[in-house]
Every structure is written in C-alpha cells, then in structure tokens.
Amino acid sequence: xxxxxxxxxxxxxxxxxxxxxxxxxxxxxxxxxxxxxxxxxxxxxxxxxxxxxxxxxxxxxxxxxxxxxxxxxxxxxxxxxxxxxxxxxxxxxxxxxxxxxxxxxxxxxxxxxxxxxxxxxxxxxxxxxxxxxxxxxxxxxxxxxxxxxxxxxxxxxxxxxxxxxxxxxxxxxxxxxxxxxxxxxxxxxxxxxxxxxxxxxxxxxxxxxxxxxxxxxxxxxxxxxxxxxxxxxxxxxxxxxxxxxxxxxxxxxxxxxxxxxxxxxxxxxxxxxxxxxxxxxxxxxxxxxxxxxxxxxxxxxxxxxxxxxxxxxxxxxxxxxxxxxxxxxxxxxxxxxxxxxxxxxxxxxxxxxxxxxxxxxxxxxxxxxxxxxxxxxxxxxxxxxxxxxxxxxxxxxxxxxxxxxxxxxxxx
Ligand code: ATP
Ligand code: MG
Numbered sequence: 001x002x003x004x005x006x007x008x009x010x011x012x013x014x015x016x017x018x019x020x021x022x023x024x025x026x027x028x029x030x031x032x033x034x035x036x037x038x039x040x041x042x043x044x045x046x047x048x049x050x051x052x053x054x055x056x057x058x059x060x061x062x063x064x065x066x067x068x069x070x071x072x073x074x075x076x077x078x079x080x081x082x083x084x085x086x087x088x089x090x091x092x093x094x095x096x097x098x099x100x101x102x103x104x105x106x107x108x109x110x111x112x113x114x115x116x117x118x119x120x121x122x123x124x125x126x127x128x129x130x131x132x133x134x135x136x137x138x139x140x141x142x143x144x145x146x147x148x149x150x151x152x153x154x155x156x157x158x159x160x161x162x163x164x165x166x167x168x169x170x171x172x173x174x175x176x177x178x179x180x181x182x183x184x185x186x187x188x189x190x191x192x193x194x195x196x197x198x199x200x201x202x203x204x205x206x207x208x209x210x211x212x213x214x215x216x217x218x219x220x221x222x223x224x225x226x227x228x229x230x231x232x233x234x235x236x237x238x239x240x241x242x243x244x245x246x247x248x249x250x251x252x253x254x255x256x257x258x259x260x261x262x263x264x265x266x267x268x269x270x271x272x273x274x275x276x277x278x279x280x281x282x283x284x285x286x287x288x289x290x291x292x293x294x295x296x297x298x299x300x301x302x303x304x305x306x307x308x309x310x311x312x313x314x315x316x317x318x319x320x321x322x323x324x325x326x327x328x329x330x331x332x333x334x335x336x337x338x339x340x341x342x343x344x345x346x347x348x349x350x351x352x353x354x355x356x357x358x359x360x361x362x363x364x365x366x367x368x369x370x371x372x373x374x375x376x377x378x379x380x381x382x383x384x385x386x387x388x389x390x391x392x393x394x395x396x397x398x399x400x401x402x403x404x405x406x407x408x409x410x411x412x
Contacts, residue, residue, distance in 0.1 A: 009122025020312050020315075021308055024315055028150045028311075032105040032150070033105075037104060037105040042090050045079050045080065047077060047078075050085050050086065051078050054085050054088070054290060054293065058201045067079040067111045080110055084290070084301075085294075088130075091299070092291065092295065096132075097296070101133040102132040104131075106128055107126065107127040108125060110123070110125065118275065119276070124309055125309060126306060129304060140265070140302055141242030143303060144162070147282050148248050148270075150306075155315060158274035160272050161272070162248060162250045163251050163268060164256070164268045166232060166235070167263055167265060167285070168224060169235075170289070172224075176224050180203050180204065180221060187217050190216070191206070191214055192213060194211070218255065235265055240252075262289060264288050266285055268283070278310065281310045282306035283304060283305065285303075323368075324368055325373070326365040327339055328373050329376050330376055343374075351364075351365070351368055365391060366391075372390050373388070374388055374404070375389060384401050388407060
C-alpha cells in the first residue's frame with residue numbers, strides 16, 4: 001500500500017481543474033433547466049441489488065466493475081456505477097409516480113473498477129438526465145435535443161457525431177435475439193470467452209464487445225433493423241423525423257447497443273474521434289421496462305449520461321478569470337484587515353497578504369494579476385482616505401474612504 005498516493009484511477013481536482021469541472025456542470029444544468037429539468041441528488045451508495053438486479057448480471061459493470069462492500073451491519077452496499085438505477089429506485093421509494101411526466105437532472109461521482117487510462121477512471125463524474133412517464137417518441141427527441149444543445153453550448157468543436165439505433169420493443173428484440181443466437185452459435189469457436197458467456201443470457205451484448213475477434217464475427221451478424229416490427233419501426237421513424245425537425249443530424253449505427261440491459265427502442269451515443277479509444281462522450285436510451293422490473297408502477301423512461309471528465313477535456317469554455325483587488329498596508333495591519341473585510345462584504349474579491357514590505361506585496365499583486373491596489377498610506381489615512389492604483393495603467397489617485405466602493409466599482 002502506498003497510503004500517500006491517490007488510489008489508482010482516482011484524481012484530485014485542483015482549483016483550476018475543479019473550476020472547469022464546475023463550469024461544465026453549470027452550463028449543462030443551466031440548459032437542462034430551460035427544458036424543465038430539476039435536479040435530483042440520490043445517495044452515492046445503494047443496496048447492491050439496485051444495480052446487480054437491474055443493470056443486468058452479464059454486463060461489464062455488474063460482473064466486473066462494481067465497488068461492493070459490506071457495511072458494519074452486514075448489508076451489501078455498492079458505490080453507484082451509474083445514475084439511472086438510483087434515480088429509478090428513488091422514483092419508486094419516494095412515490096413520485098403521481099407527478100408524471102418528470103424531468104430530472106443529476107450530477108456527481110460514479111465508481112467503476114476499470115483499467116485506468118486517458119478518459120477512463122475508477123472514480124469519475126457524470127451528469128445526466130432522466131425523463132420519466134412519457135411513452136411518446138417526443139420524449140426521445142427532447143432529451144436528445146437537450147444533449148445536443150449542451151454539447152453545442154460547451155463548444156465541443158471536435159467532430160461530434162450522434163449515432164442512433166433502435167433496439168425495438170420486447171417482441172422485436174425476442175425475434176432478433178433468436179436470429180442472432182443462431183448466427184453466433186454457428187460461429188461459436190471464433191468468439192471470446194466473455195461473449196460465449198453472454199450468448200445464453202444476453203446475446204445482444206456480444207454486439208458491444210470490444211474484442212477484435214468478436215468484432216469480426218459481429219460485422220456480418222444479422223441487423224436489428226431487419227427484425228423490428230411495424231410498431232417499433234414507426235417509433236424509430238418518428239424519433240428520426242423529430243430530430244430532423246429540430247435540425248439534428250444523425251448517423252444510423254445498426255450495431256449500436258447499450259452496455260446495460262434495461263434499454264429498448266432508442267439507443268444513442270454522441271461520439272468523437274478526439275479521445276482515442278474513449279470516444280463516447282454522452283450515451284443513453286429508452287428504458288420502458290426498468291421501473292416495472294424494479295417493482296414500481298410500470299413507467300416508461302428515457303435518459304442519458306455524459307462523462308464530465310471527457311466533456312471537460314473537449315469543452316471550449318474557460319471559467320471567468322475574475323481579477324482581485326489587493327489591499328496594501330503601510331503601517332497598521334489592523335486597519336488594512338478591517339478595510340479588506342469591508343470590501344469583501346461589499347462583494348469585491350480582495351487579497352490581503354499576510355506579511356511583507358511594499359515591494360513584496362506589489363510583486364504578489366502582479367502574480368495574482370490584481371486589477372488595482374488599495375494602498376493605506378499613513379498621511380492619507382489621517383485624512384480618512386487611501387490611494388487607489390490602477391495596476392494596468394499605473395495611474396493612481398487619492399480616494400476618500402466614503403467614496404471607495406464607488407471608485408472601485410469599475411475594477412470589479
Ligand atoms: P465505455 O464504452 O467508454 O466504457 P460505457 O458504455 O461504459 O462507456 P456509460 O455507462 O454509457 O458508458 O456511461 C456514459 C458516459 O460516462 C460515457 O460515455 C463516458 O463519457 C462516461 N464514462 C463511463 N465510464 C467512465 C470511466 N470509467 N471514466 C470516465 N468516464 C466514464
Ligand atoms: Mg464501460
């Protein structure tokens with residue numbers, strides 16, 4: 001153990017990076033609010049079954065990535081690997097089915113035991129939305145439009161593509177599943193061990209495999225699109241038409257399936273080539289069966305989640321660099337302290353050094369890129385005044401204390 005190192009796959013976000021991270025979240029939430037979403041904060045851990053029973057036992061997340069532990073009373077708990085299951089659990093336990101449709105936004109840390117690499121951590125952060133209670137494809141269009149709007153506002157300039165697929169309704173998926181299993185069974189010897197395991201329990205997941213050999217086999221597999229029944233095809237067409245009506249370009253990717261089990265109909269990902277293998281920035285889909293399967297009232301849902309680290313790496317945004325004022329005492333530090341406090345109370349961002357002569361303090365002001373210095377000279381102080389120096393122009397003037405806030409307003 002190297003107790004003074006961060007745990008592998010975790011990161012400290014220092015102030016500059018944390019500011020960026022917050023900004024990305026704020027921009028996303030600000031736009032989500034325009035679409036009527038309110039924030040929900042669910043616990044960071046849940047009973048293990050919330051995830052193990054609902055995400056699908058054969059998914060990577062459940063089979064190898066969960067941080068599961070027993071608490072002191074012997075309960076099996078899991079640090080949340082994703083947001084949807086917790087939101088669905090809250091929907092049921094809080095009895096929210098009276099308030100449909102419901103639009104929820106969340107953000108926060110997620111935990112997955114993965115091999116760390118660029119854009120892939122063990123503690124990472126997601127922001128996401130869930131729209132509950134709407135069966136119509138209009139909901140799909142709205143949440144995807146919201147996603148596109150957020151990415152646009154974040155200035156994601158690296159070519160971002162929206163890939164879309166339909167997983168159909170339950171009947172279509174059953175028909176497709178049979179065809180896929182028959183196809184894969186005939187090529188069994190070429191599949192990876194993981195995919196062989198999934199063949200019985202969840203063959204659709206084989207389509208999502210990252211194994212080279214699997215991908216070659218899958219390239220010729222039957223396509224879901226050919227097994228969609230009339231209702232599923234209509235649904236998909238309506239989603240595509242809606243997206244086109246709001247000006248969002250899509251690429252139909254017939255191989256796209258989502259990594260978790262509860263999806264139906266619409267599955268989508270916004271992808272980029274700018275992050276190497278970690279190309280998915282935002283992913284989601286429709287999960288009409290989830291809440292019913294968890295034991296709640298049958299309630300359709302659709303949502304997505306985006307990795308904040310990945311967004312932050314790509315986003316063309318910068319936290320506002322607000323420049324401080326500095327207060328420089330010449331004699332009595334107490335007077336400077338009181339004046340600094342007064343200015344901070346009045347809303348100014350003010351730095352007061354803890355020690356040093358005038359020269360040292362001016363050097364520090366430079367380093368902070370301070371906008372102006374408020375200098376407490378003994379003579380001026382005797383006249384109830386201070387000197388205000390504009391640090392960009394070097395010009396300075398005496399300002400009576402009573403007029404100080406007014407005079408400083410333009411340096412805010
Ligand atoms: P991937 O194929 O990259 O493993 P996933 O299918 O596991 O992604 P989701 O569960 O759909 O991902 O999560 C949605 C988003 O969360 C991803 O598109 C990505 O931006 C982000 N994400 C997922 N896992 C991680 C991780 N370990 N580190 C950082 N971001 C992640
Ligand atoms: Mg993953």
